Amino acid sequence: MRVGLLGFGTVGSHFYELVRGRQDVQVKTVLSRRPRTGVDARVTANVQDILQDPEIGIVVEVMGGLHPAYEYVCAAMRAGKHVVTANKLLMCDKYGELVSLAASCGVCLRCTAAVGGGIPWLTSLAGAAQVDTLTAVEGILNGTTNYILSAMTRRGIGFSEALQEAQALGYAEADPAADVDGLDARRKLSLSADMAFGVILREEEVPCLGIGHITQGDIAAARDRGQVYKLVASAARREGRVSAYVCPALFAASTPEANLEGTGNLITLYGExxxxxxxxxxxAGGWPTGANVLRDCLAVNGGCESFYASAMVPQAVDNTAAEGKWLFRVNGAYTTKRESVAEAFSDYARCLKEDPCAFMAQMR
Amino acid sequence: MRVGLLGFGTVGSHFYELVRGRQDVQVKTVLSRRPRTGVDARVTANVQDILQDPEIGIVVEVMGGLHPAYEYVCAAMRAGKHVVTANKLLMCDKYGELVSLAASCGVCLRCTAAVGGGIPWLTSLAGAAQVDTLTAVEGILNGTTNYILSAMTRRGIGFSEALQEAQALGYAEADPAADVDGLDARRKLSLSADMAFGVILREEEVPCLGIGHITQGDIAAARDRGQVYKLVASAARREGRVSAYVCPALFAASTPEANLEGTGNLITLYGExxxxxxxxxxxAGGWPTGANVLRDCLAVNGGCESFYASAMVPQAVDNTAAEGKWLFRVNGAYTTKRESVAEAFSDYARCLKEDPCAFMAQMR
Structure with a gap:
């Protein structure tokens, strides 16, 4: 199968290297504004050279961003080409539309690399959803925040220092807000929940608290109780309601979550x-992510002609019945409370008015 | 796709329940010596009713044992039927022959449920092997021994008591030797290594030490050092050599392995x-294992027409270059030594002559 590759950044260039020398998947044309040396494929700045090439069967989109990725992916499917993308922003924002378009065009749409880097998470999730009723998906979905929290916990450094370290190592963006505020994790959670439950969630309905308010004092106090903070994204379905939220959570030191180091991800599904x-x-990382992109191309080669899931019913996020136990820090004092996710996030909004540095975490 | 189901024990009956009401996969005929009530399918004691039925596209073999499962599976493939099996003994013993036969018959052969119960391990492993060079596979592959070791570690009970408990709960067989001596783990390791490295290992060449010699004293001494015993099966490929062994191992209390409770499995692959x-x-368990059998049937439905791996070169196990650090207990005294896997198992054989209760573990 010949591939048209849209984008030649970290993921694109690693995907290209992985494919080099293979017979089953070959990159024929690369879309790149800049000329690329050492690339054994046609390099073009005109996407039509890919979209109108009948030899190209798969379009791999690793440009990132919503536009023009969205327009290119839609045009590729309308031209009868299968699409493999690593673009979680695109998949999350246009989920229903893209899945429908793939079905109506009779092409395969895959996005395994959009969640969990190189982990075969979405494929495993989709497989599980085909044979079981899934009740929850959750996990540590953002490597940057896990790196920061691990460094703060294991080496006792402060948030700013840990963030600078993550940026120096290339893990965090120059503008780290999407990671630190939990928006990246929320996006991956929405996409996972959509596939797990056959729904379409609106990302912006998922309440989201990042790690920006965690202090060294919080972490030390948790350590004294044998607990570790992690940023967790969680979605569950119960009696037709779907709850979803992103929030720091306290794990016992003996859990797999507590012991996840560096930029790792740990993602869990629960089935009846x-x-x-x-x-x-x-x-994350070019090699693992590129490998998942390649795996998707091989699935297309193997005859895959559809999206992972077929059901997708728009569903409002409802956190009123999902209970939890919560830790609040307001003006330096800790309190705990058992209440619904919706109530906890409301309480936290009130806390913030009293203390702009207030902090909340779920107690697992 | 219509299924012929060979065997109606734990896995077979749970698979049947999972499939009931589905349109994509339907059990048409069940092979069972006994009549089965409440089964909405033809029940026969004659395997020819399945093998000669042109409507049946998939034969699901969950009888267990080598014979007549082997003969039935071969006959099914020769009759042009896809085969899904959960039978690790069969797959391990006849690996090369069955994979070749599937290829020559142009049918799909799948055995995901043979390793890891309901975990999509073999599918993930095969997917990884298609896009990367794998260097090692290892893990806690036997739920019974993990239950016993967890009970001994967490609750301080002795080996015999923990084993009796596992038997009472239905986790351990009446004859627990295959689990306790590590033979079940070795079989699953061989199958995993075959797929990971594109080889055929001879199971009996893999040195294997079970958990029968671990005492409460060993476990308490490890706890004092912040360590936990687990039974680990490990295979690695380096410079063309494949090492493989099964042995108790000591893990730091903070590792995911150390914190795996009950009858869980934790399996790991390493790729370059x-x-x-x-x-x-x-x-293990009827529902998870049955779910993986169903997933294999859906893969056949989705157009899968081959085995997971195509390469398979017979390869001798070579443990002379794989180094490790080892703990020996002989006549109540502990010593540690850094040496190859081959040397460690030789040393242990000598230790056993001196002390029939001698114990060895790898230090991770």
Whole structure:
């Protein structure tokens, strides 16, 4: 199968290297504004050279961003080409539209690399959803915040220092807000929940609290209780309601979550019959992510002609019935409370008016 | 797709329940010596009713044992039927022959449920092997021994008591030797290594030490050092050599392995580019295992027409270059030594002559 590759950044260039020398998947044309040396494929700045090439069967979109990725992906499917993308922003924002378009065009649409880097998470999730009723998906979905929290916990450094370190190592963006505020994790959670439950969630309905307010004092106090902070994204379905939120959470030091180091991801599904299944691995990086893109191309080669899931019913996020136990820090004093996710986030909004540095975490 | 179901024990009956009411996969005929009530399918004691039925596209073999499962599976493939099996003994013993036969018959052969119960381990492993060079596979592959070791570690009970408990709960067989001596784990390791490295290992060449010699004293001494015993099966490929062994191992209390409770499995692959990926879940049980059998049937439905791997070169196990650090207990005294896996198992054989209760573990 010949591939048209849209984008030649970290993921694109690693995907290209992985494919080089293969017979089953070959990159024929690369879309790049800049000329690329050492690339054994046609390099063009005109996307039509890919969209109108009948030899190209798969379009791999690793440009990132919503536009023009969205327009290119739609045009590729309308031209009868299968699409593989690593773009979680695109998949999350245009989920229903893209899945419908793939179905009506009779092409395969895959996005395994959009969640969990190199972990075969979305494929495993989709497989589980086909044979079982899934009740929850959750996990540590953002490697940057896990790196920061691990560094703060293991080495006792402060948030700013840990963030600077993550940026120096290339883990965090120059503008780290999407990671630190939990928006990246929320996006990956929405996409996972959509596939797990056959729904379409609106990302912006998912309440989201990042790690920006965690202090060294919080972490030390948790350590004294044998607990560790992690940023967790969680979605569950119960009696037709779907709850979803992103929030720091306290884990006992003996749990797999508490011991996840560096930029790793740990993602878990719960099925009525499968029970708990967890998946650990590198949540980012050119090689792992490129490998998942390649795996999607091989699935297309193997005859895959559809999206992972077919059901998708728009569903409002409803956190009123999902209970939890919560830790609040307001003006330096800790209190705990058992209440619904919706109530906890409301309480926290009130706390912030009293103390702009207030902090909340779920107690697992 | 119509299914012929060979066997109606734990896995077979749970698979049947999972499939009931589905349109995409339907059980048409069940092979069972006994009549079965409440089964909405033809029940026969004559396997020819399945093998000669042109409507049946998939034969699901969950009888267990080598014979007549082997003969039935071969006959099914020769009759042009796809085969899904959960039978690790069969797959391990006849690996090369069955994979070749599937290829020559042009049918799909799948056995995901043979390793890791409901965990999508073999599918993930095969997917990883298609896009990366794998360097190692290892893990806690036997739920019964994990239950016994967890009970001994967490609750301080002795080996015999823990084993009796496992038997009473239905986790351990009346004859627990295959679990306790590590033979079940070795079989699952061989199958995993075959797929990971594109080889055929001879199971009996893999040195294997079970958990029968671990005492409460060993476990308490480890606890004092912040360590936990687990039974680990490990295979690695380096410079063309494949090492493989099964042995108790000591893990730091903070590792995911140390914190795996009950009958869980935790299986890990290492790839040159993917890094470490781990998979956790229920390693046994009718529902999870039946779900993986169903997933294999859906893969056949989705157009899968081959085995997971195509390469398979017979390869001798070579443990002379794989180094480790080992703990020996002989006549009540502990010593440690850094040496190859081959040397450690030789040393242990000598220790056993001196002290029939001698114990060895790898220090991770």
């Amino acid at each position: 019959r499968l029970g708990r299944q967890s998946f650990l691995g590198a949540g | 580019r993917l890094g470490r990926q781990s998979f956790l879940g229920a390693g």
